[in-house]
Amino acid sequence: MIARFEELDWQPTPMGDLTLRRRSEPAVGEEIYEVKLGDEYLMSSLFTVAEEELANLGLAAVEGDELSVLVGGLGLGYTAVAALRDERVRALVVIDRLGAVIDWHERMLLPASAELVGDARTTLIEDDFFAVMRAAPARGRGPYSAILLDVDHSPRHQLDPSHADLYAAAGLRALDRHLVAGGVFALWSDDPPDDRFTIELNAVFDDTAAHVVGFDNPVTGGVSSNTVYVARSRG
Template sequence: MIARIEELDWQPTRMGDLTLRRRTDPATGELIYEVKLGEEFLMSSLFTVAEEELSTLGLAAASGDHLDVLVGGLGLGYTAVTALADARVQRVDVIDALPAVIDWHRRELLPVSATLVRDERTTLIHDDFFAVARRTPGADDRAYDVILLDVDHSPRHTLDPSHADLYTVAGLTALRGHLRPGGVFALWSDDPTDEPFLRDLETVFGAAEANEVRFANRLTGGTSANTVYVATTSEA
């Protein structure tokens, strides 16, 4: 019998203590997985709709039958696993700055971990996505058809101050350099549509839209919403 709240792992990081815990919903008996950074909840397996829609909407905007996908932010793994479910996807590289998160999945501690790590198309990479995005790609660096990002709460509410430059025209332009022509950048945000940021996406990529993703919130008994931005480059 699993205790109502069980701490599966705890690791200190430069951004605060990272905790993975599992609890039992007293009403349903469902196992719920939660990640905290310090005293702040980062994610919960109660709410995965928007993470899945990040992949679904991003891949829907992509063309071609052999897609290489880069995911920034591993988290509970739902964004990457949803990408793997698309038959056109031939490769999914997932970058996470926290080795503990990668280790959780390699140890198959989370509900979708086995699906993720046992798929030969998956590569888990310990690196700073934001540093990678800033770099000018070299001749040997891989270009991607789709980049999916789910790390910060929103472009205005970042987990670390060093992330903020990505959400500027200069930062987005650098990120675009990692996409192939016709490539797609999709971003999850916990905030409503940020019109100035949407205009910056349009400036850099050529076309962009903000999608409201609504889902039932079992904690409040109501409906909550996130935003998924999808920006597309031209084929030329």
């Protein structure tokens, strides 16, 4: 008999207990992968459309070739792999605060791991993305053609209170230093478009847009949605 749930990894972290599990999902008739941090569900392979659209929409707004892309938040790897499928990308750096998540991919535990780790353009770094953005650009890191961020639930609902400053104008200006002139910042959010955050985004960037990404939800039988914000650096 196949177990309904299989725990693939469990590790304590400063942000809570991190769990990777695989389970069967009768609604779709296949196995899915889920990540929990403490009691919170962070992500599921059942819902990847918006994570992939974070890369697709973000990179569609970038002009030129030979792109250098930074992804904040590795997770199940779907944003990073979607970015690699853009043939203009010459280098992809992924920063994740949790070394365990990087380890999962290096051990090939997830469906996207082989495509991600096996691509010579990929570099995985264990670090605090938010601290990296606050600091001046380091030699050999950037500037980037695009920064794609998927860590918190939304600009208002952070996994860690220390992340909150990035979503205000001052934090966005610090992030902007890591982009090339005309580079693109894109952000995934689980919430509907947020007018207050859009004001902060408009204070720093040009050509801002909030894309509502809908996708079928086999669990509810309806349609769910996330938001992808896209904005261009003024340089």
